[in-house]
Amino acid sequence: MIATMDYVAxxxxxxxxxxxxxxxxxxxxxxxxQKELHEDKEAQKLVQAFSSIKEHYEDVQRFGRYHPDYNTIMKEVRKVKREMDMNDKVASFKIAERNLQQLLDEISQYLAYSVSEQIKVPKDGAALSESGCGCGSGGGCGCAV
Structure with a gap:
């Protein structure tokens, strides 16, 4: 019964x-x-353009530099990403997203360390990384950091 009450608390x-x-x-x-970003037509065009070129980039990545369009796509991706990142609404959203991630990371760390200093805590959004590991060991387990 006590354990149940502890869980409820x-x-x-x-x-x-x-x-x-x-x-x-x-x-x-x-x-x-986020609302401003979704309502801004120019920002949405830039995001859509980046998403489109990113699909081509992922196709090229399968073959690496041996793909005939490798250099062209790499340059185009950087150009389109730079244009998107320079938009005020996109930049504001990225800053807000980073601030929220930092808050969540700080809370996670506080909770984990209140239990034990030995608990590994993902930092800088590592739990959401594409590698899927997020172990917080800095690559010590062999995951892609």
Missing amino acids: ILDRSEELGKMILDSDVMEAYRHS
Whole structure:
């Protein structure tokens, strides 16, 4: 019975924490910048152009520099990405996204270290990395960091 009550208390506190995060200024700034990004037609054109060229880039990556369009696609990807990143709405969204990720990382670290200093905590969004590992060991386990 005591273990059950402890679990209920932990769940209640985790819900409170979740609500605090959702109501935070950082989350509000993220939502606001996300809304502005989605409503800006120019930014959406740039994002769409980048998504389109990224598909070509992924096809070329399968063959690497041996693909006949490798140099052309690499230059085009950098050009389109630079254009997208220079847009004010895209830049604002990326900053807000980074700030939210930092808040979540800090909370994760605080929670983990309150249990034990030995717990490995993903940092800088490592849990969301494309490698899928997010172990926080800095590549010590052999994953792609």
